[in-house]
Amino acid sequence: PPARNTDGIQSWIARFLNEMGFSIDKWDVYPGDPNVVGLLKGTDAADYHSLIINGHVDVAEVKEDEDWEHAPFHPIEKNGFLIGRGASDMKGGMACLLFAVKLIREAGIELPGDLILQSVIGEEVGEAGTLECCKRGYRADFAVVADTSDMHIQGQGGVITGWIEIKSSQTFHDGTRRNMIHAGGGTFGASAIEKMAKIIAGLGELERHWSIMKSYPGFKPGTNTINPAVIEGGRHAAFIADECRLWITVHFYPNETHDQVAAEIEDYINRLSDSDIWLRENRPVFKWGGSSMIEDRGEIFPALEVDPGHPGVSALTVSHEKVK
Ligand SMILES: [Zn+2]
Structure with missing residues (x-):
């Protein structure tokens, strides 16, 4: 990614949903990468809950040195498993969503509430396929994202x-x-x-402090990392480096916000800079977020808390127990 080549599968999904009685909204998020949203209007939508089911159609890239027995985009079945790039993340989940829709239609079940199926792009490189659906006005009382999961009810940490x-x-x-x-x-x-080396050391200290002092049920201690991921700087061997840029990736817990976490980092680095004779006069500048890791080299994934006692979670848990 971003290969900008999901139009084929998205057109197929749009056609499939249309045959299943959904009205279709398909639009380009990027050229060659459209989102598809299908709406199956409920028979009594005003009085019943609505449900979004969501999945992404893009897959992680295949690198030269990966050791595939078969061509990764020609799936094979082996010992009861389907093997191919993206089978688990997440064509399997997407196929389940579409199959569930098909079964409901074949059984002649008329759903009283609205059912919205979102087939989105760009997940693997942090592009905002799902966010674009939200911005377009798609809302529901409950949402199930059928991406890979270890079946814990624990909410979702955020990344900035x-x-x-x-x-x-x-x-x-x-x-x-x-x-x-x-x-x-x-x-x-x-x-x-x-000077950036000093800031990197400071980020490491803050990261360690967070790992000791912050936690969240269901998350491994120290999940809240600050990764100095990319560094760029200097101009030539004949000069003193007059600029340096560091790209950091910060993970935080479901009960934190990206604004809060960014402010904590800025505050700490600013205090560190106060204590440095040169940084005091040449302040580091912070630029947070963006809408694509590729296009504008920045991203925000907000965190989400899930209440285990929420009626939607209970309904999902009971259904899962029934078919397990
Ligand atoms: Zn995924």
């Missing part, structure tokens, strides 16, 4: 990515390094790369 940028107001030649780091040099300057 951000850039920390350090920039020097002046650019110095490599030959001036002696003047800025040794006694009597008299030049007030610094390498943005060396």
